Amino acid sequence: MWYMGSQDPKQRLLDKVIDHLATHGLGDLSLRQLAAAIGTSHRMLNYHFGSRSGLLVEVVREVERRQQQRFNDFLRELESHARSTTQTPLFPEIAWRWWQHISDPHLWPHERLFFEIYGQALTGHPELAGFLTRVVESWLDPLIRFARAYGIPEPEARTEARLALAVTRGLLLDLLATGDRAGVDAAMKRQIAHYVTNHTNSAGVDVTKTT
Amino acid sequence: MWYMGSQDPKQRLLDKVIDHLATHGLGDLSLRQLAAAIGTSHRMLNYHFGSRSGLLVEVVREVERRQQQRFNDFLRELESHARSTTQTPLFPEIAWRWWQHISDPHLWPHERLFFEIYGQALTGHPELAGFLTRVVESWLDPLIRFARAYGIPEPEARTEARLALAVTRGLLLDLLATGDRAGVDAAMKRQIAHYVTNHTNSAGVDVTKTT
DNA sequence: CTCCTCATGTACCAAGTGGTACATGTACCA
DNA sequence: TGGTACATGTACCACTTGGTACATGAGGAG
Numbered sequence: 001m002w003y004m005g006s007q008d009p010k011q012r013l014l015d016k017v018i019d020h021l022a023t024h025g026l027g028d029l030s031l032r033q034l035a036a037a038i039g040t041s042h043r044m045l046n047y048h049f050g051s052r053s054g055l056l057v058e059v060v061r062e063v064e065r066r067q068q069q070r071f072n073d074f075l076r077e078l079e080s081h082a083r084s085t086t087q088t089p090l091f092p093e094i095a096w097r098w099w100q101h102i103s104d105p106h107l108w109p110h111e112r113l114f115f116e117i118y119g120q121a122l123t124g125h126p127e128l129a130g131f132l133t134r135v136v137e138s139w140l141d142p143l144i145r146f147a148r149a150y151g152i153p154e155p156e157a158r159t160e161a162r163l164a165l166a167v168t169r170g171l172l173l174d175l176l177a178t179g180d181r182a183g184v185d186a187a188m189k190r191q192i193a194h195y196v197t198n199h200t201n202s203a204g205v206d207v208t209k210t211t
Numbered sequence: 212m213w214y215m216g217s218q219d220p221k222q223r224l225l226d227k228v229i230d231h232l233a234t235h236g237l238g239d240l241s242l243r244q245l246a247a248a249i250g251t252s253h254r255m256l257n258y259h260f261g262s263r264s265g266l267l268v269e270v271v272r273e274v275e276r277r278q279q280q281r282f283n284d285f286l287r288e289l290e291s292h293a294r295s296t297t298q299t300p301l302f303p304e305i306a307w308r309w310w311q312h313i314s315d316p317h318l319w320p321h322e323r324l325f326f327e328i329y330g331q332a333l334t335g336h337p338e339l340a341g342f343l344t345r346v347v348e349s350w351l352d353p354l355i356r357f358a359r360a361y362g363i364p365e366p367e368a369r370t371e372a373r374l375a376l377a378v379t380r381g382l383l384l385d386l387l388a389t390g391d392r393a394g395v396d397a398a399m400k401r402q403i404a405h406y407v408t409n410h411t412n413s414a415g416v417d418v419t420k421t422t
Numbered sequence: 423c424t425c426c427t428c429a430t431g432t433a434c435c436a437a438g439t440g441g442t443a444c445a446t447g448t449a450c451c452a
Numbered sequence: 453t454g455g456t457a458c459a460t461g462t463a464c465c466a467c468t469t470g471g472t473a474c475a476t477g478a479g480g481a482g
Binding site: 423424425426427428430431433434435436437438440443444446447449450451 | 470476
Binding site for chain 1: 468469470471472
């Protein structure tokens with residue numbers, strides 16, 4: 001194909017769609033308005049995605065894919081940092097860095113889109129059912145491995161992972177609504193401190209200094 | 212008026228609307244479908260609420276009002292229970308009871324609606340801007356009073372309140388998506404245990420037995 | 423050159439949308 | 453009794469929606 005070298009036109013379209021939805025919300029999911037906003041005709045959206053719900057499904061999959069991508073990027077960044085300093089970072093440091101990573105304002109549009117999809121999926125939207133089955137489980141496994149790697153024993157690891165996920169999402173919801181960076185950061189530090197004093201093998205670090 | 216004794220027709224309508232939205236989602240907010248589902252004509256919705264967005268605003272306000280109501284009911288229930296046993300319950304007991312209260316399956320439809328509104332509000336829906344400014348703050352004040360009443364000193368009280376709110380909402384999101392009652396309950400117990408061991412003046416109670 | 427596949431634009435459709443004008447009914451008030 | 457305010461139903465409006473039929477084009481394959 002003549003466009004090989006850039007991208008599948010479908011993927012190019014999907015990228016533009018997600019960029020637009022992240023900044024303008026899912027409410028604009030009228031094929032016509034959407035197409036006009038990203039410089040195509042609604043005919044093209046129907047052609048490449050089959051239907052409105054087909055597009056919605058692919059948008060959701062792409063959002064999930066990007067989240068996973070972000071997590072992998074973070075892990076690689078951690079790894080390279082560990083190589084340069086030769087000492088493996090402590091648990092509270094990593095937790096705090098991860099929080100800084102995903103709470104960065106330039107990710108807010110995507111996080112808003114994530115929670116909007118979450119909300120719509122909760123009310124029975126049938127094409128989003130798969131999203132709900134994955135939205136917790138797909139994060140639990142990597143988090144459990146993480147917890148185990150830092151010495152939290154197995155039966156607790158799953159519970160702590162689930163809790164960490166909930167805290168993160170709850171505080172993100174807060175941050176997106178209030179924009180109160182200082183207040184939300186303080187809460188996250190407090191939570192990390194809770195972990196530390198309850199798992200003595202990684203205690204002894206003042207997380208309030210990790211800023 | 213002839214209907215005094217039952218209710219304002221507008222309020223009757225609003226109640227039916229919220230019942231329907233809670234079980235069928237905000238996606239159905241087409242005036243016609245909505246009206247048909249609750250046994251009126253879309254004419255009436257426009258008559259009583261002025262417009263589609265007028266209705267949306269009043270729905271949101273009513274959802275907030277009911278949440279507050281639920282919290283007050285819980286406080287009164289606590290109070291009456293305290294009178295009968297003559298001893299004031301410990302912090303972990305109350306926290307656990309509150310969690311049981313709001314995570315009860317019969318409230319799930321309303322919680323789904325809440326998160327769906329939250330998601331829509333995050334993406335700039337202008338008529339929902341007020342919702343975002345209240346969605347955290349309106350819960351912080353009562354929670355702070357609660358924390359202080361249980362001996363948590365002032366500077367930490369606000370942070371702990373914020374954290375507790377985030378944990379609750381994060382775990383509710385998990386519960387609504389997965390339905391994994393046991394897993395989510397375990398996470399909440401774990402969090403309560405974290406609080407207890409970090410605030411020694413209310414420690415010494417095995418929260419795992421409060422089921 | 424010829425055919426075929428993929429991508430795109432134009433024009434249309436039936437259905438549904440929010441909103442409103444108008445008429446009807448029903449209870450209260452003077 | 454007549455009048456007034458509120459509530460409700462019917463019918464309509466202009467507009468937008470998701471989806472599709474049809475035509476056009478551009479590149480690769482023989």
